Structures are given as C-alpha cells and as structure tokens.
Amino acid sequence: MGEVLSWRRRLWPKHLEMMVPIVFVGTVILVAAVYLMLDFQRMRSGVVQRYHTQALNLAQWTDRNLDRLSGLVRDVAGRSNDLCSPEGERGLRQQLGTAPLLNVEFQGRQDGCTLRPSVSLDDLCAGIADRDPVQIPLDLGDGRRVLLDLNGACLLEAVVPPGAEEGVRHRLMPVQLGRAGPVPSEDTGDGADAGVWSMFTAPVQLTAASHKWPVVVVISVPESSLVHQWLATVPVQLSLISGLGLALWFGPMSLVRRRLSVEGQVRNALRRGDFFLAYLPLVDVASRNWVGAEALLRWRHARHGVLMPNAFIPWIETSPLIHDTTRWVLLQAARDLSHMSQKVPDFSLAVNVPPVQFSDARLVQMADEAFGTRPLALCQVVFELTERQALDYDAPALGEVLRDLRRRGAQIAVDDFGVGFSNLALLGMIEVDFVKIDRSFLREEAWTEPHMLEAMVPLLRDLGVLIIAEGIETERQLERIRNCGIRFAQGFLFSRPIELEALLDGLPALPAPAHPA
Secondary structure (H helix, E strand, O other), rough: OOHHHHHHHHHHOHHHHHHHHHHHHHHHHHHHHHHHHHHHHHHHHHHHHHHHHHHHOOOOOOHHHHHHHHHHHHHHHOOOOOOOOHHHHHHHHHOOOOOEEEEEEOOOOOOEEEOOOOOOOHHHHOOOOEEEEEEEEEEOOEEEEEEEEHHHHHHHHHOOOOOOOOOOOEEEEEEEEEEEEEEEEOOOOEEEEOOOOOHOOOOEEEEEEEEEEEEEEEEEEEEHHHHHHHHHHHHHHHHHHHHHHHHHHHHHHHHHHHHOHHHHHHHHHHOOOOOOEEEEEEEEEEOOOOEEEEEEEEEOOOOOOOOOOOHHHHHHHHHOOHHHHHHHHHHHHHHHHHHHHOOOOEEEEEEEHHHHHOOOHHHHHHHHHHHHHOOOOOEEEEEEEEOOOOOOOOOOOHHHHHHHHHHOOOOOEEEEEOOOOOOOOOOOOOOOOOOEEEHHHHOOHHHOOHHHHHHHHHHHHHOOEEEEOOOOHHHHHHHHHHHHOOOOOOOOOOOOOOHHHHHHHOOOOOOOOOOOO
C-alpha cells in the first residue's frame, strides 16, 4: 500500500494537489485586489469629473451673481455720489439687503465709510459656520472705490446640491493676481506629489477660477467621503468576483485539475494509447513449454517511464475509469490472442479483473465486444479474480456474471490464493478452475514447519481445481513444486513479463502442413 501511495504522489504530487487551490485562491485574491484598486480609481476619476463640472458651473454662477451685485452698487452710486450719505446708505441697504455681505466699505475722494448689512448673516445663512470672507473690489470711477466683503460659503449655499455627499466642502476663496494668472491664496493641491499611492489615499480638491473676479471656487472631497462612496459598491463587486471565481473553479479550472490528476492522466493515457500489455508466460512444469500467458497492464508514462501495475491499478479499481480500462485490456488481449493462437492453437490467456466487476453485467458485454459472441468464444480466456478487497460471493449478480462467462467457455482463476481474502471458504461459494498459490509460500526463508504448501496441494486437488505456482525464481523452488505435483508455474526463472513480439518469438512454430504425394 505504501508503494501505491508513493507512486500516486509521483503521478499527482501532494504539494501540487495542495498548491492548485492555494494558487487559485491567491490568484483570485490578487486579481480581486487589483480589480478593486482599479475600481476605486475609476470611482475617484468619476468623482473628479463630476465635481470638476460642478466647480465650473459654480464659477459661472458666481460670475453672474457678482455681475449683478456690481450692477446694483453702480446703480446706487450713479444716483448718489456719496455712498456714505444717508441717501447712499439707504440705497445700498435696499439693493443689497439679501446679499450675504459681512460689510461694505466705501472709499471716496476725500473720505470713506463702512456699511453694515441690515439683515443678519445668521438669518440669511442659517447653519453656515464657515465665514470664508471674500473681498470684491469695485472701481466706480472719479476716485471712488467699493469693497464688498462677502461670505463665500453662504453665497454658494443657494446652488450647492442639497444631496451633496457628507464632508464635501464648497468654498469661494479670494485669489491674488500673479504673473501666471490667478493663483489661490491658500494651498488647493490634491496631493499629486505624494507618490503613486496618492491616487488612492489623497483627498480630491478641485478649483475653478472666475474669469472676471478675483475669486476661485474650491470643492474639497475628503478621503472618508471617497471611501464611503466606494464601499457602497464593494458588496456588488465582491459578489461578481466570487461568482466569477466559482465559475472558473468549477469550469475551466476543473478541466485543468482533471488533466493534472491521476484520473485525468489515466483518461489521456487511454486516449493516446500510452497503455500496453506485457505477458508473463505460463509454463508446463514437466516440459517447460509456454502453454499460456497472463496479460499485465503497463503504462508508458511520458514523465516517469514505464509504470508497474501497483503504481496505478489500485487507484483505477476504485475510480469510474475501471470500466474503460478493463474494456481496453480485453480488446487488446483479444487482438493479441489471435496472433498467439496462430502459433499455439490452444494457447490460453489470463486477464486480471477487479472483484467489483464480477458483479457488473458490463463485464460480459465487454467480453462479447472483444472476443465475439460465437459459441465458446472465451474458451481460451481465463478471468483472474484479483482479490484485494472483500466481496459478497453470495450476491446474485456475481453468480449471474460468472455463469454467463462460463457459458461462453471462460475459465475462472483465483489470484494470490492463501493471502488476503482468498481462502478455502471462497472455493465453496463459487466454481473455480485454477488457484494461483501466492509467491509468499515459495520464498525459501518461509520453508519452515509445518509445510504449508505441501498441506494445501492435496486439499486443493481434492476440490478439483488446478494449481499454478507463482513467483518461481530458482531451480530449488521449481524442484519443490514439481515434487508437490504442481503442473503449472510462472516466474522470472522462465521469463520476465515481455511484450507480444517477444512472446511470439518464444512460442514454437506450427509444423508445416504435409503435402500429398
């Protein structure tokens, strides 16, 4: 069993088996992280574009309002040369009563004054904590000049969308004229110099300068607002990513896993023809002639070379591929038996069949497909029951399959008799033609009292079964089974498993037909 597990780990290494889901999950997480970062950047770009457009619209609206205030002041100044006079003050209060003014400073040719608005800012700008004072200079000519101190935040309140995101600030700020045009009087940068990560962590700050007045509209979007907007879409994005990951895992990735797994490799081997049959000759002990052979499945693996049966057969026997594999073995054995029979007409061929298949009617169908349906089509075929697991020999399905095979001429052999589940009780439940004594009874270090082999042979002969000795490697072992009266044997003493061409070369040629005189 340890050898089987070792070879399975070579065919489908444990670290690869563990790494596939780990690598897949890691890749999905990496892709999801990159996607979410790009999605955040996409969302941020959308926010920048939206607020940039809003800033331009607010700048245009501010221009129109300042033009209107300028026109009102000039209209009052046109009717009264002295705005500090009671008539001038009354006119300004009437015209500018609803404007969010902190104060109005008039500078004449000789003197000046400061006018306080008649309406309180607390009444005009309820809930506006920021003052954002902005000074708008108006030149009235003739040495007269007016400075309007506006509350910028209150001025913009009338047009700021009521559903604006929490934490977003809309400000109207003064600028000073520099060489390169209007420059904000305070830093309004968006953190572009903070490095690559600034696009993910820096707040958004957008400006739109007035084309007529020394003011600039500034919209500030803090990181918390950006994250809040983005997090609102994350559950949907994660659902899409999870759905895509599951679709990949059970779709394309399942194909990759099947191709890399033992099952996938076996399926590909069947399709490509990487399997082949080697034959272990069955020898008549008296003459040492080859009277039959046992078909042994081999795998010519592209990476590991030729694999022995213990590397993959136990796994195949417990997988859905057992029927495909057995079908391939029977078809190939039938083709090869036709060549063997041309040299030795009564040459027998043994095929190993897993116990579970003896209870499946498909075994009979596969035998008919391979060897034909003529009467006694299986008369040269021996089905070897490889007893690696317990089997219910009283099951009706098993008895029916064995009867169908026997009606077609097949013979039944029990492999590895004396170990595992193969015992004398088995011979009382099913009809058996051959018993293959396990090689463990023939190892010379096991020749101790009592002599198990010598005790079994008479009993098996009385039960009417023929005995085949497995694992004969020395002349001494051969002499022992000859003394026991065992007629047939297999082992490396006679031949190792060989392919069809070598087996045919070892068979005697048929005598040439006699020509009539």
